[in-house]
Amino acid sequence: MLTAKKWTIMILALILLLLAAAWFTSSIYGLPWKKNAIAKKLEIHLEEKYNEEFERKESFYNFKDGSYGGVFYPSNDSTLEFYAEEGFAEYKYVDTYPEVLWARQLEEDIKPFYQKIYPELQTVETHYVTYQSLDKVKGPNIPRYDEAKAELSAHFELEQSFSNSEEQWQPITELVQKIQSLSAETDVSFRFLESGKKTEVFILCPTKSEKEIKTIQHAKEACSVDRYDIETSMPMDKE
Structure with missing residues (x-):
């Protein structure tokens, strides 16, 4: 029969396991809410920078660089896909448009x-x-x-x-x-x-x-x- 102490240890171990799994998943795939938030900021940035309207095809997390980004295209040409993401050094955002x-x-x-x-x-x-x-x-x-x-x-x-x-x-x-x-x-x-x-x-x-x-x-x-x-x-x- 499991004692209260053993139950507590098992629950704590399970919580730690779930936290570790959540950390591993977020480190590989990023946080869903942050993907959307950054992608929206990027869309606004692109429209202000180029004075054009853009559509977002998808958002992503670049686990190698630890940055969030998205794939976009001009509203008048869906075949002209490019990506934009959080930047580096003095560049807040970068893109390949x-x-x-x-x-x-x-x-x-x-x-x-x-x-x-x-x-x-x-x-x-x-x-x-x-x-x-x-x-x-x-x-x-x-x-x-x-x-x-x-x-x-x-x-x-x-x-x-x-x-x-x-x-x-x-x-x-x-x-x-x-x-x-x-x-x-x-x-x-x-x-x-x-x-x-x-x-x-x-x-x-x-x-x-x-x-x-x-x-x-x-x-x-x-x-x-x-x-x-x-x-x-x-x-x-x-x-």
């Missing part, structure tokens, strides 16, 4: 070029360096990516073999030249998926500020070429 907008602008600008040069493209992606806009954009006006000298990347994927021939370097060179004419801070990469060989070739060409590409020979000298085994992702022979 300018970066996402710059990547979109770049993709729209290069679309006529890659559609003409590589009509068989399987994948086209544009990427950005996170938080590069912190000191470049204070709002409400966001300069274009070329005016802001935004650091971006353009990535293309094709399902074909790469033989390192002049014929294959010609369209690569042409597309890199077109992109360099738009932005001096955008690097360009290509991924050739050689399904028959179970290998892939990754080509990375520098930004114009690093090396301006004027000829096929310039491209062959400046762009790195690496072949990988698709199944193991291990590097193979150097091109």
